Amino acid sequence: MKIGCWLGCLLCIGQCSSSFADCVNTRGSNKLDATLLWQDISTLASDDMQGRKTASQGAERARLYISSRYQQIGLQAFPAFAESPEPAYVRSFTVKSGWSEVTGSNVLGWLAGRKFNDRYIVVTAHYDHLGKSARGIFNGADDNASGVAAMLGIAQYMAQYGSQYSIIFVATDAEEKGLFGAKGFLARPPVPLGSIILNLNLDMLAEGGRRGRLYVTVSRGQMAWEEIIEGIIASGNACLVKGHRSNSRGRIKHNSINWRKSSDHAVFASKNIPYLFVGVADHPRYHRENDTTGRINPVFFTYAAQTALTLLLKLDALVTIIKPHPAL
Numbered sequence: 621m622k623i624g625c626w627l628g629c630l631l632c633i634g635q636c637s638s639s640f641a642d643c644v645n646t647r648g649s650n651k652l653d654a655t656l657l658w659q660d661i662s663t664l665a666s667d668d669m670q671g672r673k674t675a676s677q678g679a680e681r682a683r684l685y686i687s688s689r690y691q692q693i694g695l696q697a698f699p700a701f702a703e704s705p706e707p708a709y710v711r712s713f714t715v716k717s718g719w720s721e722v723t724g725s726n727v728l729g730w731l732a733g734r735k736f737n738d739r740y741i742v743v744t745a746h747y748d749h750l751g752k753s754a755r756g757i758f759n760g761a762d763d764n765a766s767g768v769a770a771m772l773g774i775a776q777y778m779a780q781y782g783s784q785y786s787i788i789f790v791a792t793d794a795e796e797k798g799l800f801g802a803k804g805f806l807a808r809p810p811v812p813l814g815s816i817i818l819n820l821n822l823d824m825l826a827e828g829g830r831r832g833r834l835y836v837t838v839s840r841g842q843m844a845w846e847e848i849i850e851g852i853i854a855s856g857n858a859c860l861v862k863g864h865r866s867n868s869r870g871r872i873k874h875n876s877i878n879w880r881k882s883s884d885h886a887v888f889a890s891k892n893i894p895y896l897f898v899g900v901a902d903h904p905r906y907h908r909e910n911d912t913t914g915r916i917n918p919v920f921f922t923y924a925a926q927t928a929l930t931l932l933l934k935l936d937a938l939v940t941i942i943k944p945h946p947a948l
Contacts, residue, residue, distance in 0.1 A: 660769035673751030695729025713804025724793030746795030766826035770925035802884035
């Protein structure tokens, strides 16, 4: 799709041909800077990032970029651990995995809430990916440059307009290795663990397929959250689907994904912290070298990021966050 066309679509979806044009209506809902969203996803998914594999030079470049964006947005940094010489937003971790250890570096920034400043919503999006292969670079545009770019856009909006609750933004590392960035974050949280009231996890927001579907999975027992989602669906402005994702047609069944345990939100759930998980279904470019920005429809991606922001705004407006159900 030509750049001029998709920019126009962000103002009026009807000006461009799209298989999901009847599902996505962006008119009146453009709270995010679409140009900046595309800049962020394009930078993070560029060849220069070398696939953002944990402990690689590409991962370090991604951290530097995310840190620079945090600084531009005006996010606060948590005080560093006493023994840490790292830059303000970076928190390294080491997590045991069997007989070995996994190390990596998360990127953290936060905004103070206006009303409940000692209670925290944690927004997560993993920035790591698979690195390189003999056939090329795993650019990871959808997985998960898209989630990080959406998180940065949301952070910029919340920094400008404020929130009731304090919000921590975490670009996690080593998710692809086994959710280790989230494990490291919760093993040494920058705030008391009991003060974290929910997790909004963004993972793969850019490839909606021919039907243009975006899914949101909610931890069990959150009836107020269910009503919020149903209200968004009833608005008729989106192909938002509540519940489990299904794999793309033609994918082998034994490769199906348990979406409740497949990304960082599962670690929060293990600590009885409720979550919303937003993302698209599995698709043929999942964990392939052709997961590039050239495959992404910017209109759908902007819609998905906007929908994630809408969910956060509605959750932030709740006076009482419902207690988590002990099960996933």
